[in-house]
Amino acid sequence: xxxxxxxxxxxxxxxxxxxxxxxxxxxxxxxxxxxxxxxxxxxxxxxxxxxxxxxxxxxxxxxxxxxxxxxxxxxxxxxxxxxxxxxxxxxxxxxxxxxxxxxxxxxxxxxxxxxxxxxxxxxxxxxxxxxxxxxxxxxxxxxxxxxxxxxxxxxxxxxxxxxxxxxxxxxxxxxxxxxxxxxxxxxxxxxxxxxxxxxxxxxxxxxxxxxxxxxxxxxxxxxxxxxxxxxxxxxx
Amino acid sequence: xxxxxxxxxxxxxxxxxxxxxxxxxxxxxxxxxxxxxxxxxxxxxxxxxxxxxxxxxxxxxxxxxxxxxxxxxxxxxxxxxxxxxxxxxxxxxxxxxxxxxxxxxxxxxxxxxxxxxxxxxxxxxxxxxxxxxxxxxxxxxxxxxxxxxxxxxxxxxxxxxxxxxxxxxxxxxxxxxxxxxxxxxxxxxxxxxxxxxxxx
Numbered sequence: 479x480x481x482x483x484x485x486x487x488x489x490x491x492x493x494x495x496x497x498x499x500x501x502x503x504x505x506x507x508x509x510x511x512x513x514x515x516x517x518x519x520x521x522x523x524x525x526x527x528x529x530x531x532x533x534x535x536x537x538x539x540x541x542x543x544x545x546x547x548x549x550x551x552x553x554x555x556x557x558x559x560x561x562x563x564x565x566x567x568x569x570x571x572x573x574x575x576x577x578x579x580x581x582x583x584x585x586x587x588x589x590x591x592x593x594x595x596x597x598x599x600x601x602x603x604x605x606x607x608x609x610x611x612x613x614x615x616x617x618x619x620x621x622x623x624x625x626x627x628x629x630x631x632x633x634x635x636x637x638x639x640x641x642x643x644x645x646x647x648x649x650x651x652x653x654x655x656x657x658x659x660x661x662x663x664x665x666x667x668x669x670x671x672x673x674x675x676x677x678x679x680x681x682x683x684x685x686x687x688x689x690x691x692x693x694x695x696x697x698x699x700x701x702x703x704x705x706x707x708x709x710x711x712x713x714x
Numbered sequence: 715x716x717x718x719x720x721x722x723x724x725x726x727x728x729x730x731x732x733x734x735x736x737x738x739x740x741x742x743x744x745x746x747x748x749x750x751x752x753x754x755x756x757x758x759x760x761x762x763x764x765x766x767x768x769x770x771x772x773x774x775x776x777x778x779x780x781x782x783x784x785x786x787x788x789x790x791x792x793x794x795x796x797x798x799x800x801x802x803x804x805x806x807x808x809x810x811x812x813x814x815x816x817x818x819x820x821x822x823x824x825x826x827x828x829x830x831x832x833x834x835x836x837x838x839x840x841x842x843x844x845x846x847x848x849x850x851x852x853x854x855x856x857x858x859x860x861x862x863x864x865x866x867x868x869x870x871x872x873x874x875x876x877x878x879x880x881x882x883x884x885x886x887x888x889x890x891x892x893x894x895x896x897x898x899x900x901x902x903x904x905x906x907x908x909x910x911x912x913x914x
Contacts, residue, residue: 490826490828490829490862491860494733495733524898527898527900527901528900530860530861531861557899557900557903561864561868562868565861565864565868566865566868569827569828569865572827572828573827573828576828700830701830702827703825703826703832707825707832707833707865710833710869710873711868711872713872
């Protein structure tokens with residue numbers, strides 16, 4: 479099979495032999511897959527600086543086996559310079575892709591969102607909103623969408639002024655007590671998250687908790703290393 | 715299946731080497747048993763010997779056979795400088811350049827979130843002990859210029875900053891003998907950003 483000029487990102491490259499890499503990529507049309515980048519680590523290789531995480535590329539490859547051979551890679555215009563916390567967040571997004579997507583399972587919508595995320599992560603002030611939007615979409619695209627259209631018990635639409643709890647697998651349900659508990663979310667946040675609107679700082683904090691709980695069901699025992707790194711970067 | 719349980723087990727064992735899959739492992743084990751039994755005995759003896767003798771330097775964490783490696787025990791080295799590298803191979807590369815006279819610290823790897831390698835899997839605790847016990851004037855972070863090397867460097871910077879020691883990173887840009895025309899755009903861009911002033 480010969481595949482040409484597919485938008486893709488490198489998730490990680492692992493040395494193979496003296497001069498090659500096996501790269502794990504996330505591509506638009508073919509999802510996550512491994513490719514053999516022959517000679518990419520050689521001194522004169524033009525791929526060495528290019529086949530790095532977070533950079534928008536177009537790749538071509540051929541071969542039938544489990545690991546096709548990379549036959550070409552070019553930048554898809556521009557570079558994403560992720561430094562500091564932006565880079566840690568980039569790794570976090572990559573960890574989610576790596577842990578939650580099976581190989582050879584295309585997710586075009588998610589890929590497009592990933593492209594947006596990699597670009598926007600360059601702005602330090604946007605980190606939290608980029609990550610929440612991406613988490614929401616990766617849950618949806620892998621079949622674990624949050625149900626935020628209505629209260630699953632009463633069937634009534636979510637109200638901005640009301641408060642809700644979220645029951646895993648069922649959805650949001652009205653919470654009548656005082657909204658002091660951590661896992662009680664404002665209707666305003668739930669509606670904004672579902673419609674992709676910008677969230678204020680308080681809502682971002684609530685959304686982080688809600689999404690983290692949902693993701694933890696899928697991630698199981700896997701530790702997310704980039705979370706540890708992010709926490710370390712906030713110390714001081 | 716080779717007909718010999720021992721060969722099968724040897725093949726399985728060889729698979730632990732990086733870049734060695736089932737077929738390479740099979741070829742290696744057949745070769746050793748069929749053509750070069752002396753070589754096989756030599757490998758076995760050397761492996762056992764190395765396993766017994768090789769340890770990590772108490773100070774800089776690199777491979778050595780005594781408590782302290784040659785560099786750490788040398789009186790000629792500048793004890794106020796520490797260069798942090800990922801692996802003993804990187805240390806070797808730095809030594810061959812012949813320009814560095816300080817001490818080292820070898821992390822024995824790099825942070826790699828996708829492979830599940832966090833700070834707890836590197837020799838970071840040992841490095842922190844060193845920061846607490848010894849007096850350094852400058853710490854040079856010499857991790858690789860890959861995404862994983864960069865995230866490792868960022869982590870180290872955050873870790874070292876509270877100690878109030880000067881932190882520096884290796885310069886990045888045009889390599890010796892490099893022609894701009896043939897260089898990748900990111901390197902050229904980085905070289906421009908990291909340009910240095912040569913006169914006022």
